[in-house]
Amino acid sequence: MTTMTRRELLKASGTAGLVLGAPAILSAQSKEPIPIGTLCPLTGAGGSYGPDMQRAVVAVVERINKAGGINGRPVQLFHEDDQTNAEAGVRAARKLIDVNRVVAIVSTWASAVTLAVKPLCVEAKVFVIGVSGADSVTQGDHKGYIARTQPNTQLQGRMYAKFVVTKKEWKRVAYMALQTPYAQSFGDAFAGVLKAAGLTITDSLIYEDKKPSYRSEVTRVLATNPDLIMLEGYTPDSVVMAKDIYKAAYKGAILGPSFAINAKFIEGVGAEVAEGIWNMDRAPLFDSPAYKEFSAAVPRGDGSPYPPQAWDQMTLVALALAAAKGEVSGTVIKDHLRTVSNPPGTVVYSFAEGAKLLSEGKKINYEGASGSCDFDQIGDILSAPFSVQQVQKGKSERVMIINP
Numbered sequence: 052m053t054t055m056t057r058r059e060l061l062k063a064s065g066t067a068g069l070v071l072g073a074p075a076i077l078s079a080q081s082k083e084p085i086p087i088g089t090l091c092p093l094t095g096a097g098g099s100y101g102p103d104m105q106r107a108v109v110a111v112v113e114r115i116n117k118a119g120g121i122n123g124r125p126v127q128l129f130h131e132d133d134q135t136n137a138e139a140g141v142r143a144a145r146k147l148i149d150v151n152r153v154v155a156i157v158s159t160w161a162s163a164v165t166l167a168v169k170p171l172c173v174e175a176k177v178f179v180i181g182v183s184g185a186d187s188v189t190q191g192d193h194k195g196y197i198a199r200t201q202p203n204t205q206l207q208g209r210m211y212a213k214f215v216v217t218k219k220e221w222k223r224v225a226y227m228a229l230q231t232p233y234a235q236s237f238g239d240a241f242a243g244v245l246k247a248a249g250l251t252i253t254d255s256l257i258y259e260d261k262k263p264s265y266r267s268e269v270t271r272v273l274a275t276n277p278d279l280i281m282l283e284g285y286t287p288d289s290v291v292m293a294k295d296i297y298k299a300a301y302k303g304a305i306l307g308p309s310f311a312i313n314a315k316f317i318e319g320v321g322a323e324v325a326e327g328i329w330n331m332d333r334a335p336l337f338d339s340p341a342y343k344e345f346s347a348a349v350p351r352g353d354g355s356p357y358p359p360q361a362w363d364q365m366t367l368v369a370l371a372l373a374a375a376k377g378e379v380s381g382t383v384i385k386d387h388l389r390t391v392s393n394p395p396g397t398v399v400y401s402f403a404e405g406a407k408l409l410s411e412g413k414k415i416n417y418e419g420a421s422g423s424c425d426f427d428q429i430g431d432i433l434s435a436p437f438s439v440q441q442v443q444k445g446k447s448e449r450v451m452i453i454n455p
Contacts, residue, residue: 084127085120085379087112087368088147088156090168090181091361095135096285097160099315103351104158104182104361105130110348111365111402118403121372124379129153133164135285140164141171148175154381155179155368158361162188162232165197172196178381178388180364180430182357185232189430195385198430200360200421202333204233206455208240210437211306211331214453215279216248221304225254225277227268227292229284237283253277260288269295282307290319297324308332309355309440312447322445334438334452335359335421341400345420354438354449356421363419366402367392370417373406392417392424 091101116125129151131143147153159165159181165188172179173196182201228234242252253275258268289311305328312330333356345362370391375383396414399405405415425433436454440447
């Protein structure tokens with residue numbers, strides 16, 4: 052599936068006759084479309100987020116192509132569904148790399164998927180950027196071919212804990228996490244801050260996926276008498292877990308990630324069970340020009356942080372290619388990522404602004420819809436504010452913003 056129809060592609064390339072008659076010749080021309088892939092979760096546990104992430108990428112590319120493309124070349128998107136599953140993600144990435152010949156893959160979501168496709172992308176020198184949080188995503192010798200706009204689990208754990216210590220009534224905290232690549236590292240960072248602040252970790256339990264009931268896990272944790280349960284899972288398992296916690300007549304508080312405690316979660320457990328549950332995730336920069344343009348282009352019913360990150364990922368890839376002034380490859384994207392995103396440079400909020408300044412030989416610093424988009428040397432985002440929300444009358448309502 053591509054976002055450009057054949058007619059649009061021919062018009063954008065300006066070489067209709069050659070495309071129809073001699074694709075081999077077209078491959079040598081400067082107006083050849085730049086192939087970029089998306090690997091969003093359109094189904095599975097992350098299926099609530101993938102469609103809007105994909106829409107965000109499409110909206111950015113429509114703007115780039117209408118403005119004349121990247122150094123005169125249009126972008127052609129190829130979309131695949133990773134199904135929130137590592138094996139499906141590998142098959143999809145293989146197709147994007149080997150068949151579609153993409154130079155970048157944007158908007159992977161689950162850490163397990165990003166970790167599975169990471170070696171394929173490094174070997175093929177395809178740049179990959181997503182929202183996966185596990186620390187291991189950017190660790191190891193990936194040669195710069197991977198980055199993410201989502202904070203790593205170390206930063207996430209510290210930010211969740213920073214909120215918890217503001218609630219004086221929460222002195223005893225239990226940690227329950229789905230077995231994922233981020234469960235242990237998040238828990239270590241989370242518990243480290245709480246212990247330093249004088250709070251007690253009453254239990255730390257890693258549970259298995261797809262169980263019809265978590266009654267035994269709930270019984271074990273509630274026996275430690277926690278004031279707060281930090282529930283770190285995906286929506287399907289969190290629904291089952293929350294129902295069992297409710298049935299056990301737990302009167303304390305529950306905190307989870309917003310990617311799990313979402314509209315589907317509330318629908319799954321019912322408003323009565325969901326009432327009062329806290330959730331957090333990275334906060335977009337709601338007042339920034341980039342976020343306002345994004346939100347107008349991709350209207351949504353929720354405030355999840357992933358679509359604005361997808362918007363920024365596609366913009367960053369395009370700006371990095373624009374900075375290369377003609378060469379198109381995953382290597383030039385990773386080589387120019389920080390030159391278009393980190394200071395110093397003129398702050399820009401869109402591809403059009405940035406591409407114009409780059410063409411004039413000026414330095415730029417892209418500030419995105421999701422935040423500052425400044426990267427360290429291994430591809431991690433340097434800092435990000437977090438939004439704290441609470442379910443009230445069947446809907447998650449923003450309560451506060453926690454800054455690093």
